[in-house]
Amino acid sequence: MKISKEIRVGFVAILAIALFIWGYNYLKGTLLFGTxxxxxxxxxxxxxxxxxxxxxxxxxxxxxxxxxxxxxxxxxxxxxxxxxxxxxxxxxxxxxxxxxxxxxxxxxxxxxxxxxxxxxxxxxxxxxxxxxKSMLDGVNEQLLPMKQKAEKLMVSLDSTIIKMKTTLENFNAIFDDQNKRNLKMSLANLKNTLDKFEEVANNANTTITAVRPVLKTYKELGDSLKEIDIKTTLEKANKTFENISLIMENINKGEGTMGQLMTNDSLYKNLESVTRDLDKLLIDFEANPKRYVHFSLFGKKDKRE
The missing domain is CATH 2.40.30 (Elongation Factor Tu (Ef-tu); domain 3)
Known part of the structure; x- marks a missing residue:
């Protein structure tokens, strides 16, 4: 008996389907045969x-x-x-x-x-x-806190990077050409100010150096004044002023030579007359010295005029 081609194809197809169903159920753990x-x-x-x-x-x-x-x-x-x-x-x-x-x-x-x-x-x-729990699960549980911390750190790092980026952008915006020129001028002005301040400081040091001897002198003067008996000195000065006052009082009263000179006109007039006579005598002496001085190389006296 000859089997047709269609029957053979159908048989092969049925066998393939059966093998597929068996394999599928085997993979699922379902047995088609057996308990x-x-x-x-x-x-x-x-x-x-x-x-x-x-x-x-x-x-x-x-x-x-x-x-x-x-x-x-x-x-x-x-x-x-x-x-x-x-x-x-x-x-x-x-x-x-x-x-x-x-x-x-x-x-x-x-x-x-x-x-x-x-x-x-x-x-x-x-x-x-x-x-x-598997070993990996235990490791995962132990790593979980570290993972969470790492995630927080990454978030914080991202935030920091964003802030740094913003700061750098602001920094670049600040230091444009115009701001650079302004900053350069400000630094130059600051340098001039510091130079002047240094000059003032040097002058102040020179002044302080010059003042030190003066301060030392004042200190020595102060030390000397401490050693002086101010009370005794003042008492002596008061006595001196009292004596001067007494002398002036006597002069005003006409007592003593100075008093007579200050209060008595006759003494003054006599002194004035004597002074005039002395002036006349000096004038005549200068005009006619031979009247008063006789001198000769040969010892001969001149005749009187």
């Missing part, structure tokens, strides 16, 4: 767990995660369906389904910790769950 057991567990968080993630006992694969969905009670918890494909394994009802990390890339799986109960879990039962 299987489906149990359920619940987690608040399953980060990294997906369909077809392995179910392990002591590292040995006994099944797959066949489905994941939210629990229908608005709690946000997640129901994980486990399909146990190993017919030889018996799972006590006090076993625990641990959510474990398979590697450092956060791939997750279910690790069953078998209990010691003699009662076995049946198809459709629920197993208690436990969330086991």
């Amino acid at each position: 299987k057991k489906v149990i359920y567990t619940e987690y608040p968080f399953i980060g990294g767990l997906t369909n077809s993630s392995p179910v392990l006992v002591n590292g040995f694969k006994i099944g797959l995660v066949s489905d994941i969905y939210f629990k229908n009670d608005h709690s946000g918890n997640i129901i994980v369906e486990l399909t146990i494909t190993d017919e030889t394994i018996q799972i006590p009802n006090n076993s625990v389904a641990n959510l474990i990390s398979l590697d450092l890339l956060s791939s997750k799986g279910i690790g069953l910790s078998l209990g010691n109960s003699s009662v076995e879990l049946f198809n459709g039962d629920t197993i208690p769950s436990h969330f086991e």
Whole structure:
């Protein structure tokens, strides 16, 4: 019997579809042939767990995660369906389904910790769950505060960079050509002021140097005045003034020669007459010296005129 070409094509297509369905269900953990057991567990968080993630006992694969969905009670918890494909394994009802990390890339799986109960879990039962932190999760928890600080630092750094940029822009705006010229003039004026101030300071130093001897003299004078008995000196001065007053009083009264001279006109007139006679005598002496002085080389006397 000859098989037509159409029948052969149809057979191949059916075989391909069957293989596809079997492979798809195998990847999902669903067995088309043989016995299987489906149990359920619940987690608040399953980060990294997906369909077809392995179910392990002591590292040995006994099944797959066949489905994941939210629990229908608005709690946000997640129901994980486990399909146990190993017919030889018996799972006590006090076993625990641990959510474990398979590697450092956060791939997750279910690790069953078998209990010691003699009662076995049946198809459709629920197993208690436990969330086991991976090494990476622990590291992430430790790095989280550092990450938050780094983020704050980056925000602060960004703000600082923006402020620095604004400051530089303002600085560039300040130091345009006109402001540079103004600043140059201001600095020149400031230099002139400082030079004048230095000159004044030098003059002040010279003045202070010149004043120091004067101050020293005043100090010595002050020291000398401290050593003088001012009271005794004043008493002596008062006595001297009293004597002078007494003399002046006697003169005014006409007592003594000075008093007679000051108060008696006759003495004054006599002195005046004597003074006139002396003047006449000196005039005649200058005019006729031979009348008063006789001198000759030969000792001969001249005749009187």
